[in-house]
C-alpha cells in the first residue's frame with residue numbers, strides 16, 4: 191500500500207467512480223490508508239467487496255448509482271454527502287463502459303449510453319460538487335481516467351474513443367473554467383489487464399502483439415494509480431488541463 195502524499199484536502203473525501211472493479215477497485219484499496227474515500231459503483235456485492243479490501247473500511251463510504259441515470263446524480267450524491275456531513279475534495283472518474291463493436295453494429299442509443307456513463311456523468315458530478323450548498327466549496331482536484339484510444343484509433347473502438355475524446359476536451363475546458371480553485375487533468379492509460387479487457391488478454395495473438403508493441407511491457411493498474419495519486423496531491427499544484435499518457439511507451443513506438 192502507498193503511504194500517501196501530502197494533500198491540501200485531507201479533510202475531504204476522494205470520490206472514485208468505478209471503484210467496484212479493475213483499476214478503480216485497486217485504486218480504492220491503495221488510497222484507503224491515506225485518504226477517506228467514496229467508492230462508486232452499481233453492483234452492491236462488488237461494492238461491498240471493494241470496501242472490504244480497503245484499510246479501515248468503516249471510514250469510507252459507498253455510493254451506489256447507475257451513472258447512465260445522469261438526471262439523478264446530483265440528488266443521489268447530495269443525499270449521501272448530507273447524510274454523512276461529508277464533502278469531496280478530489281474526484282477520480284474511473285467508471286466507463288466499453289463495447290467493442292464495428293460501426294455498422296452501433297445504434298444511436300448504444301452510443302448515447304456510452305456517452306452517458308463515460309462523459310455526461312462526470313460533467314454532472316462536477317456540476318454537483320462545485321455547488322456551494324452541496325459540497326461546501328471543497329473540490330480541489332479532478333482526474334479523468336481516459337485512454338490512449340482518445341488520441342489514436344483502434345478497430346471497433348469508435349463509440350468508446352469518441353466518448354474519451356469528449357472527456358479529454360471537457361477536461362481542458364473545465365481546467366480553465368474552474369481555475370484556480372479546482373485542477374482538472376486526464377490520465378491516458380494503455381492496455382492493462384482488468385475485467386474490462388479480459389477477453390483481449392485471453393487472445394494469445396493479441397497478447398503477443400502487446401508484448402511487441404509495448405516497450406516497457408503491458409501495464410498494471412498500479413502504474414495508473416501512482417499518476418492519479420500524484421495529480422490529486424499538492425505536488426501537482428501547478429498542473430492542470432493536461433493529458434498524462436501512462437502507456438509504457440506504446441504511443442511513442444513506431445517500430446514495425
Ligand SMILES: NC(=O)c1ccc[n+]([C@@H]2O[C@H](COP(=O)([O-])OP(=O)(O)OC[C@H]3O[C@@H](n4cnc5c(N)ncnc54)[C@H](OP(=O)(O)O)[C@@H]3O)[C@@H](O)[C@H]2O)c1
Pocket residue numbers: 207208209210211212213214230231232233236255256257258283284285286287307335336337338378379380381382383384385386387
Ligand atoms: N483496462 C484497460 O486496458 C484500460 C485501458 C485504458 C483505459 N482504461 C480506463 O480505465 C478505467 C477503468 O477500467 P477497468 O479496466 O478497471 O474497467 P472495469 O474493470 O470494467 O471496471 C469498470 C468500472 O466502471 C463501473 N461502471 C460501468 N458502467 C457503469 C455505470 N453505468 N454506472 C456506474 N458504474 C459503472 C463498473 O461498475 P459495476 O461494478 O457496477 O459494473 C466498474 O466499477 C476506465 O475508465 C477505462 O476506460 C482501461
